[in-house]
Amino acid sequence: MEVGIAALVVAIVLGAVVAWLLISIIGYVVQWFGLTLTRGQGSLHMSAGLLSTRSISVEEKRVRGIEIVEPLLMRPVKGAELATLATGVGEGGTTKILPQCPTPVAADVAGQVLGDHHPMRVLLTPHGPAARRRRHVAQQWVTLFLAAAGVAIHQVVLPLNETEAPLWWLLLPAAVWLPIAVVLAELSYAHLGHALSDDHLVAGHGVTARKRTVLEIDGIIGWAVQQNIFQRRLGLVTLVATTAAGDEHVTLTDVPEERAVRLAAQATRESVRPFLVR
Known part of the structure; x- marks a missing residue:
């Protein structure tokens, strides 16, 4: 049967x-x-x-x-x-x-x-070990949630219903997801990078799908620098090139802060000049 x-x-x-x-x-x-x-x-x-x-x-x-x-x-x-x-x-x-x-x-x-x-x-410039660690931490949040949920069910829900189950069985989803999260983090970092040529900004990104976005430098109308509390601790920023084309922005995630400023200055020096520290 x-x-x-x-x-x-x-x-x-x-x-x-x-x-x-x-x-x-x-x-x-x-x-x-x-x-x-x-x-x-x-x-x-x-x-x-x-x-x-x-x-x-x-x-x-x-x-x-x-x-x-x-x-x-x-x-x-x-x-x-x-x-x-x-x-x-x-x-x-x-x-x-x-x-x-x-x-x-x-x-x-x-x-x-x-x-x-x-x-x-062109080969893309990687964003460094800090960006890599951040990707692993971001992917493992699901693992932590699954583990916490398993412990909560074992310690609270099962006693209330007077039922039993081994803890390892409840932690199995977290154990299964952990290596998957590692692979996804490595894929995300492998696809992450940027390059700058005479006329184009190139951004690499994506997790399961590898994406390469190329934007004419003449099409950049401004820059935005974003930094959350987790990025600040690692010295990383998200650099956004604003444009009138496509989704109206090209995003470079988890770039080392000094490199992001340098990149924006090299691409559009005149528009960034007022914000550069002499």
């Missing part, structure tokens, strides 16, 4: 996975069938769709940057998707121009849109 139930559960799980894959493939084909991306007359033109054709045109002068996203499930097969950051177009100024496709293709198209391939190839 137990073997039969186990086989049924496995069959249901496998069936659900197969159904999910089929639905995903069908949805991808319906949405992106016949994709064409062309450039002409100062605009980018994208057209795609099987049952109904969706066409988007974006003036190149409105494009201030791009964002390339590598979803977790696509990274083993080197897949990515690409969106433009523009002013006054799309939802929140972000327009997807390439669906999941080979990462080299997405990077090449991004370089052509930017007119510069360097931001797609």
Whole structure:
């Protein structure tokens, strides 16, 4: 009987996975069938769709940057998707121009849109051990909550109901989540970083999905420096480049304070000059 139930559960799980894959493939084909991306007359033109054709045109002068996203499930097969950051177009100024496709293709198209391939190839500067520790601490809050909940149930809830259960059993969720949190923290830190070229600010971020956001320096209209109590203790800040394109900001999280000031000064020295200490 137990073997039969186990086989049924496995069959249901496998069936659900197969159904999910089929639905995903069908949805991808319906949405992106016949994709064409062309450039002409100062605009980018994208057209795609099987049952109904969706066409988007974006003036190149409105494009201030791009964002390339590598979803977790696509990274083993080197897949990515690409969106433009523009002013006054799309939802929140972000327009997807390439669906999941080979990462080299997405990077090449991004370089052509930017007119510069360097931001797609440049190595990102990591934010240091303090940023890494902060990511581990942030991810382990869930572990602490699960452990505290297990202890509370063992010490308070079970005695009230006159029932018993071993403490280790109640702490099992925390024990299971702990290594998962470590992996998520390491992924988050591995994706974190920044770079500055002559014309572009590059920000790396994301937890399960690896994201690289590239913004033209000419598209930066201001800076905001945010620091919470936990960052202050570690000498870190969140540096936000404000812009009229995309989501209207590009965020660099947990940057060492002195490096953040230096980065803003190098990118837009004239606007930051009044705030620099001589």
